[in-house]
Amino acid sequence: MSQPQSALNTAIPASATLPALTFDPSALPTGQLESLRFRTTQIIESIQSLQRTLEAGGQNIMPAWPDILSRYNILLSQTHNLSSTLVGHVSAPAEGGQENVNTTRPENPYEKIALHPSKPLTDAQLDNELIPLLRNQQTTDVLRQENETVRRLSEHMSTKGSVGVLTPQGQPQKTDYNAVLAECKQIRVEHDQRIERAVRAVNMLREKYDWKARVAVDQEEPDEIDWGEPTTSQGDETNGGKEPTSEDDDEMEMEDVLGEVNGTPDGSDTTPGTPAGASS
Numbered sequence: 698m699s700q701p702q703s704a705l706n707t708a709i710p711a712s713a714t715l716p717a718l719t720f721d722p723s724a725l726p727t728g729q730l731e732s733l734r735f736r737t738t739q740i741i742e743s744i745q746s747l748q749r750t751l752e753a754g755g756q757n758i759m760p761a762w763p764d765i766l767s768r769y770n771i772l773l774s775q776t777h778n779l780s781s782t783l784v785g786h787v788s789a790p791a792e793g794g795q796e797n798v799n800t801t802r803p804e805n806p807y808e809k810i811a812l813h814p815s816k817p818l819t820d821a822q823l824d825n826e827l828i829p830l831l832r833n834q835q836t837t838d839v840l841r842q843e844n845e846t847v848r849r850l851s852e853h854m855s856t857k858g859s860v861g862v863l864t865p866q867g868q869p870q871k872t873d874y875n876a877v878l879a880e881c882k883q884i885r886v887e888h889d890q891r892i893e894r895a896v897r898a899v900n901m902l903r904e905k906y907d908w909k910a911r912v913a914v915d916q917e918e919p920d921e922i923d924w925g926e927p928t929t930s931q932g933d934e935t936n937g938g939k940e941p942t943s944e945d946d947d948e949m950e951m952e953d954v955l956g957e958v959n960g961t962p963d964g965s966d967t968t969p970g971t972p973a974g975a976s977s
Contacts, residue, residue: 720815726806729782736779743772783807856880901951 747768753760784805812830814823851858854877861872 725810729806733779733782736775736782740772740775740779743768743775747772854880854884898951905951 747765750760750764750768812827814827818827847859851860854861856862856872856876858877859874862874862877
């Protein structure tokens with residue numbers, strides 16, 4: 698073992714310096730890299746714009762759907778353009794058999810690029826400038842936000858979601874992913890049913906009123922009220938002196954639909970005489 702070690706020491710003197718790596722910046726596709734950076738910056742700005750739209754300044758309101766859809770479509774288009782740019786220089790596979798095997802194909806200029814600092818960096822610069830560029834996992838903020846979202850969702854699920862699968866403490870029976878998927882499917886079905894009932898209610902309101910004009914309720918003025926003795930019978934007083942009409946039926950149907958939208962499709966969630974959502 699001593700002889701190879703002495704030979705190694707003889708071959709590489711201690712005073713010898715390592716050869717410097719030569720680097721030609723002109724070999725880099727600088728223009729294409731700048732284009733990628735510009736597209737990436739656009740995507741980041743679009744994500745932030747969509748986030749601000751959804752947050753609505755911290756107010757408890759739902760932004761207009763056209764605004765959400767417009768910003769989402771912009772983000773989707775920019776992401777598609779970036780993906781097409783990354784793979785755009787890769788040609789289709791050669792066809793026709795052995796005669797086309799040696800056909801020259803355009804190469805993707807990004808496949809042979811490696812990230813390496815062009816000058817020595819301190820430990821602080823390495824951690825703050827280079828390591829984030831090499832990151833292939835979610836950042837700490839994104840990972841924390843994802844965990845918070847999963848935790849809040851699990852609090853409203855009987856199976857506790859993926860949290861119940863990974864940490865089944867306090868569960869009467871073991872939870873598996875099939876049960877979680879089944880509950881998620883049930884939530885989606887109930888959500889779609891609420892949407893369908895809400896659309897029906899909106900369509901009924903749209904057909905009932907002329908929304909181009911101002912909707913108002915006619916009320917009698919105090920001097921126009923007839924203070925004479927009532928001449929109607931007890932049965933007429935019960936019905937308000939009017940026969941049931943189709944408009945009354947429509948209003949009753951609309952109340953039923955609106956009650957379903959509020960979560961009482963069969964009226965069993967509330968006691969008689971108690972409004973939906975009220976508690977004694």
